[in-house]
Amino acid sequence: MTGYKVANGNGSTNVTNGSTNGHSNGLSSAEYTAQENPTMCSRDCCSGPGGSNRGNTCTDKKGGKAGSLNGEKIIPTPQSLLYPYEVIEEIADFIVKGSGMRPKIGIICGSGLGSLADIIQDPKIFEYEKIPNFPVSTVEGHAGRLVVGTLEGATVMAMQGRFHFYEGYPLAKCSMPVRVMKLCGVEYLFATNAAGGINPRFAVGDIMLMHDHVNMLGFAGNSPLQGPNDPRFGPRFPALVNSYNKDLINKAIEIGKAMGIESNIHVGVYSCLGGPNYETIAELKALRMMGVDAVGMSTVHEVITARHCDMKVFAFSLITNKCATEYSDKKDDEANHEEVMAVAKTRQKACCELVARLIREIHLASA
């Protein structure tokens, strides 16, 4: 039997794939492209904002797999073309007209942190389903509403529910609302998340102010900015070294002191993995060696999108669980989403106060 060799960790093993030439079974170039890009269909149903099946493998109108054997050419849709400027503009107009407000600060509520949007006064609420071309939230703890109103005198818009890569959405779609915020008039992005603490000094319930990130999805060649660049949003090659606004970090530290929670506030590095599985011990160990303090499955692509269009960014992680980085660590330390949300609930009040006070400072400074 003819086969090819794959490493199995102990050396290599012969496995068969039924081929006779050392490669996989022969495929035509069209079949090969279709196999390579099962999520990349150029049809309306998949790629455009009006499509019903974006981000998933589609079935064409004839019931066959797109680009498989019906002779149609597959044209991959780069991420940046999923939501052209005009579509973002349309969504932003819908929100500005519908709310009668031009928010200055955008908030993204992390898992279990939806109450950050509940403190908004005179809220105008937009269910995601009712916003044209908006995705829907599928994760528990992410309500799926956009709340526009005022907070500490500032006009704000908050996403009560974000979009994650593991839900099946491409990164550009996950962070599309950040561009909507920009075109609504938002200058500051407040991104929050629930995260696992890798830094052994972090305790459950602590808050880590993000001062940097390690973009693991980017290491793997994925970016919300992938594809042709629209300079109306920002430059082709945005720099990210000063992504997290230092003044806002310093102000948040002062606010933490004033709140009497300085020992629960840290400054650190966040990393986003694709999820939805939580990490293995070997992965967590590797992240720690890379200088990562907290790990989650969000935020980084939102920050990249925000910096690309020159928004000021403030972000924090609520540490909802401690991650095991040694095999000898307690075996019952397994992360689970129920615990993540339960811990977030117990810290909602502190997170809301921190956000409200910081927004007050921004508002007063610009008044």
Ligand SMILES: O=P(O)(O)O[C@H]1O[C@H](CO)[C@@H](O)[C@H]1O
């Ligand atoms: O990052 P947020 O949305 O806060 O959610 C975090 O919590 C979920 C896992 O419990 C993942 O979605 C992870 O990213």
